[in-house]
Amino acid sequence: MSMDELEIIKTDLAQLVRLSLSEQADDVRLFVARLVRKYRATEPQLAEQLDLFLRNRPTRTSSPLRRAPPPPKTQHAMPVDDESRLTLLRVFNDPRDFPAPLFSEELGASLAQLVEERRQTDRLLAAGLQPSRSAIFVGPPGVGKSLTARWLAAQLGVPLYILDLTAVMSSLLGKSGSNLRSALDFAKRVPCVLFLDEIDAIAKRRSDEADVGELKRLVNVILQEVDNWPSTSLLVAATNHPELIDPALWRRFDLEIKFELPEQAAIKDAMRRFLGNDLPLLAKWIDVLALAFKGFSISDIERSIQKFRRTLALGTASDADLIEEFIRGRTQALERSARIELAVMLAKTKTLSQHVVSDLTGVSRDTIRKYVSETTKTVKGHKKA
Numbered sequence: 001m002s003m004d005e006l007e008i009i010k011t012d013l014a015q016l017v018r019l020s021l022s023e024q025a026d027d028v029r030l031f032v033a034r035l036v037r038k039y040r041a042t043e044p045q046l047a048e049q050l051d052l053f054l055r056n057r058p059t060r061t062s063s064p065l066r067r068a069p070p071p072p073k074t075q076h077a078m079p080v081d082d083e084s085r086l087t088l089l090r091v092f093n094d095p096r097d098f099p100a101p102l103f104s105e106e107l108g109a110s111l112a113q114l115v116e117e118r119r120q121t122d123r124l125l126a127a128g129l130q131p132s133r134s135a136i137f138v139g140p141p142g143v144g145k146s147l148t149a150r151w152l153a154a155q156l157g158v159p160l161y162i163l164d165l166t167a168v169m170s171s172l173l174g175k176s177g178s179n180l181r182s183a184l185d186f187a188k189r190v191p192c193v194l195f196l197d198e199i200d201a202i203a204k205r206r207s208d209e210a211d212v213g214e215l216k217r218l219v220n221v222i223l224q225e226v227d228n229w230p231s232t233s234l235l236v237a238a239t240n241h242p243e244l245i246d247p248a249l250w251r252r253f254d255l256e257i258k259f260e261l262p263e264q265a266a267i268k269d270a271m272r273r274f275l276g277n278d279l280p281l282l283a284k285w286i287d288v289l290a291l292a293f294k295g296f297s298i299s300d301i302e303r304s305i306q307k308f309r310r311t312l313a314l315g316t317a318s319d320a321d322l323i324e325e326f327i328r329g330r331t332q333a334l335e336r337s338a339r340i341e342l343a344v345m346l347a348k349t350k351t352l353s354q355h356v357v358s359d360l361t362g363v364s365r366d367t368i369r370k371y372v373s374e375t376t377k378t379v380k381g382h383k384k385a
């Protein structure tokens, strides 16, 4: 290499550093693209490497959209994975009156605060505070984590973007990091709720042996993004597996919001909601069913109730038949104390004989009789007192 060539390279290096430090990402890209052309003949390896860097780090709009039509001026284009052409983000634009999911009191209060923080950001700022920027929803499947994300966005009057992790992960090896980043970059620039569902899928502990390199890159992208998340958008992650999440990531969320399986009162609320107009048909079974639904998620309850309603609408079985069949299927899964409670409750409805109740629940008639008379006695006792 001649002294002249070395001088030129030094100048290029200095220029590149200057542009990088001024954080003009687009200028850096333009400059690097020029370097690729310039060095292709003399330094093919260097040119190839720079080209690779460019491709692996698409800008917000140019690279992911290379083959897509130009976006309308006023709207930001949705980022797309180069290879698979899958849209990385799914969007929901729900109206303000999107029905609220069922929340426990505690959960409802946390969510209400989250919404208020965003509606009254001015008050927070005046006090030198920021609204919560990120939250992680934790809880078993089917208790309303995804539904709540939709409701939150509707409450805030912004779109909900759901990051499709399958699209991110299906990217070519080495590209999922930049795909993830382009999706997150997009969500940072428009006020929205960004929902990272099943974040455990990518956020496994970094010590995990499997796909170490690739997963590590993804976790690192998320770590940085959560740190730098702007308060104009709300970042919500959800998981059924909190134990799989890297503690370093966990710490970075402003809020942890717990979703639980419903308790008896919440189970009854859910039944009433899902029964809708058919409530009168099954009203007398609500206490019994609430016991049989112990351990069910809200989604499981909804599914069972829909099935009951369809059967009743078709007239293929009576309500008592339905309940009988359902309870027969449930009793094995219940503990003995829960079975006894259920048997007593069933006996008290007086629709089924104690013989049938005993057969359904596997609790002996003696036991049923004993508990029925005992609970009646206690009730009387209370009345006297």
Ligand SMILES: Nc1ncnc2c1ncn2[C@@H]1O[C@H](COP(=O)(O)OP(=O)(O)OP(=O)(O)O)[C@@H](O)[C@H]1O
Binding pocket: 100, 101, 102, 103, 139, 140, 141, 142, 143, 144, 145, 146, 147, 148, 239, 240, 298, 299, 300, 302
């Ligand atoms: N709290 C709730 N209030 C009203 N409906 C609910 C609630 N939870 C669940 N459902 C019903 O169950 C369906 C599935 O719930 P959702 O997808 O929100 O669960 P999830 O907690 O996100 O589960 P997963 O962890 O499997 O993603 C909802 O679309 C809704 O019909």
Ligand SMILES: [Mg+2]
Binding pocket: 145, 146, 147, 197, 238
């Ligand atoms: Mg979900």
